[in-house]
Structures are given as structure tokens and as C-alpha cells.
Amino acid sequence: MILPPQGDGTGSTLEGRRVSAWFGDRKVLDRVSLTMPSGQVTALIGPSGCGKSTFLRILNRMHELVPTASLAGEVLLDGEDIYAPGRRLTEARRNIGMVFQKPNPFPAMSIYDNVLAGLKLTGLRKSGGEKDHLVEECLTKAGLWKEVRDRLRQPGGALSGGQQQRLCIARSLAIRPRVLLMDEPCSALDPTSTRRIEETIGELAHEVTIVIVTHNMQQAARVSHQCAFFLAEQGTPGAIVEHGPTPAMFGSPTDPRTADYVAGRFG
Numbered sequence: 723m724i725l726p727p728q729g730d731g732t733g734s735t736l737e738g739r740r741v742s743a744w745f746g747d748r749k750v751l752d753r754v755s756l757t758m759p760s761g762q763v764t765a766l767i768g769p770s771g772c773g774k775s776t777f778l779r780i781l782n783r784m785h786e787l788v789p790t791a792s793l794a795g796e797v798l799l800d801g802e803d804i805y806a807p808g809r810r811l812t813e814a815r816r817n818i819g820m821v822f823q824k825p826n827p828f829p830a831m832s833i834y835d836n837v838l839a840g841l842k843l844t845g846l847r848k849s850g851g852e853k854d855h856l857v858e859e860c861l862t863k864a865g866l867w868k869e870v871r872d873r874l875r876q877p878g879g880a881l882s883g884g885q886q887q888r889l890c891i892a893r894s895l896a897i898r899p900r901v902l903l904m905d906e907p908c909s910a911l912d913p914t915s916t917r918r919i920e921e922t923i924g925e926l927a928h929e930v931t932i933v934i935v936t937h938n939m940q941q942a943a944r945v946s947h948q949c950a951f952f953l954a955e956q957g958t959p960g961a962i963v964e965h966g967p968t969p970a971m972f973g974s975p976t977d978p979r980t981a982d983y984v985a986g987r988f989g
């Protein structure tokens with residue numbers, strides 16, 4: 723177990739309230755409510771197609787990029803609805819970062835510039851010294867500094883898959899998000915790189931609230947403080963069957979469907 727310590731409250735609390743989602747007229751999520759507390763790691767688990775990624779994308783306003791997509795409900799970041807009229811998309815993206823399944827650094831851009839690539843979003847100008855400091859800080863937090871400190875000007879695409887994913891985490895951290903969403907961040911990685919990313923998650927958990935979608939039950943057990951089990955039964959939209967502290971979800975789930983899923987009996 724590499725379960726990180728509970729957060730010290732420096733992250734933010736994210737809360738989905740009665741979130742429903744549609745693609746065209748097909749409803750794929752039905753009134754999902756979940757609080758993702760400050761400084762904790764929340765794992766979203768469940769079989770393929772039950773709406774985990776859709777829920778995650780709603781949490782930082784990526785769902786609305788799909789032309790046919792719509793949603794209902796609220797997403798509160800420290801009590802403020804990110805979808806409230808007048809709230810800007812860029813504000814949500816800045817506060818709530820996302821790391822994707824497949825590492826997506828800018829391959830021809832240097833490692834150094836990759837880390838800083840999101841800074842334009844913030845509108846902040848930084849001096850050379852401040853940039854150097856930020857690059858070192860973020861690569862250190864992402865667990866990559868020691869491996870790349872001597873080759874910061876080399877292209878991001880020259881790194882291994884696991885290193886590229888940690889570079890993407892560093893890039894997300896550079897804009898100082900309050901929440902970091904991770905959509906199956908290790909599914910394209912080998913076991914060693916996976917382990918390294920899990921350690922990074924553990925190290926980051928005390929300062930940024932993390933929500934991770936994973937199909938890997940061992941991973942959910944290792945890295946998360948709480949889990950939410952999603953299910954879309956027989957053509958119905960996805961919903962949360964059960965959520966709670968990770969040890970309870972794995973050790974003594976209350977719903978038999980959760981017990982079957984975490985034991986690997988389906989999905």
C-alpha cells in the first residue's frame with residue numbers, strides 16, 4: 723500500500739451535485755452526486771461505458787466541447803458553481819487540471835518549455851529566473867527532476883512513456899491547479915512507470931485534490947482515500963452504486979454489485 727496521508731486542506735473540495743449528462747438524446751449519467759474532499763485522492767471505478775470519463779470531463783468543463791453533449795446539475799469548487807452564468811471556461815481549466823490516458827506532451831518542444839506550456843492560460847508573465855524555479859519545482863513534484871535536470875532542452879518526445887506522463891503532470895502543476903483530474907493515467911504504461919506515477923500521486927495528494935479514473939482495482943486500493951463505484955445497468959444511464967472510504971469499499975462493501983466488481987467477478 724502506498725496510500726498517501728490524508729490531505730492537510732491545501733487542495734480544494736470539488737462537489738458534483740445531481741449531475742446528469744447526455745450525448746444527443748441519450749442519457750449517459752443520472753443524477754450523480756459526489757464530494758471529492760480537499761487534499762484527498764478519489765478513485766472513480768466501474769466497468770467500461772458506465773460514465774466515469776464523462777463525469778470526470780464534466781468536472782472541468784471538457785464535456786461541453788462535444789457538440790452533441792449536454793448536462794444538468796452543479797459542480798461546486800469550494801462551494802462555487804463552475805457552470806454559473808458568467809463563470810469562464812478558462813477559470814475552470816486553470817483551477818482544475820487534467821492528465822489524460824495517453825501522455826500528450828508537445829513532442830518537438832523542449833522538456834523545459836513543455837512544463838511552461840500552460841502558463842499563457844494564467845496570463846502571468848514570469849522572468850527567466852522565476853521560470854527556472856517553476857520548472858524545477860514542478861518537475862520535482864512530478865518525480866521527474868532528477869532524471870531530466872541535465873537535459874531540459876531536449877524534446878519532450880524523446881522521453882519514455884512513463885517520463886512523458888510525469889512531464890504532463892508537471893505541466894499541469896505549473897498553473898497551480900486546485901484539483902488534478904487523471905483519466906486512467908497509467909493505462910499506457912509499464913508496471914515500473916505505473917508504480918512511479920502512483921508514488922507521484924501519493925506525494926501530490928497533500929497539496930492538490932486528485933480524482934482518478936482507473937480500471938485497475940489494485941491501483942485504486944493503493945492510491946485512493948475514497949472510491950466511487952459507477953454502474954450503468956442494462957441500458958440505463960450510469961449512476962453511483964456506492965461510495966466511501968477505500969478500505970471499506972474493498973473490505974466490506976454494502977452493495978453486492980460493488981462486492982462482485984471489486985472482487986473481479988464482472989467488468
Ligand SMILES: Nc1ncnc2c1ncn2[C@@H]1O[C@H](COP(=O)(O)OP(=O)(O)OP(=O)(O)O)[C@@H](O)[C@H]1O
Pocket residue numbers: 745750768769770771772773774775776777788
Ligand atoms: N463523444 C461521445 N459521443 C457519444 N457518446 C459518447 C461519447 N463519449 C462517450 N459516450 C458514451 O457515453 C457513455 C459513457 O462513456 P464514458 O467514456 O464516460 O464511460 P467510461 O466509464 O469512462 O468508460 P471506459 O472505462 O471504457 O473509458 C458510453 O455509453 C459511451 O458510449
